Amino acid sequence: AQSVTQLDSQVPVFEEAPVELRCNYSSSVSVYLFWYVQYPNQGLQLLLKYLSGSTLVKGINGFEAEFNKSQTSFHLRKPSVHISDTAEYFCAVSDSGGYNKLIFGAGTRLAVHP
């Protein structure tokens, strides 16, 4: 079975500052990793995913994440945030050999202040 821990429930940051949202996972099998964003009153939108290959994955809206197998981490980063990045961010994992079933973390609320 897999599980996901998002280490920060809330991250406040000023506009144009860098940000890192932390995600650790636990699994006994090989996994795929995902980050989704949820804007207020909307569904989830895929930011990026790691399936294989380069451990640095680039996504939409200037976000990137790095897969670290030894640390079992998949932290999300952005070098300069905007007010519009204010949202809830979810890290998720799926079994690479199984069905397409996502296990989500509890989420991190990113609040960007002017």
Place this chain on the structure above:
Amino acid sequence: EAGVAQSPRYKIIEKRQSVAFWCNPISGHATLYWYQQILGQGPKLLIQFQNNGVVDDSQLPKDRFSAERLKGVDSTLKIQPAKLEDSAVYLCASSQQKNTGNTIYFGEGSWLTVV
């Protein structure tokens, strides 16, 4: 391309009443999911369909929840009778195939409040 459509967006019911949510996935997507998202938590998978067959319903409370996808396209999720703890957002999602790694696309959700 149209996204995943859900209705109703908002619903308030009293406990022990019933409610039904409808979902129309992205055209051509064979796999359909229903997730439950309780306030302050990440989404939790309730049921996964591949065409009109159930792939995984291990976390569906079958004594009160039911779901169907009769023609392999639209799906309905029903709760009867509702409990206070069923207050949540019910997210429908779809993907082209059930193979892991396929991007899963989510609808905007149906917000349920049970009073």
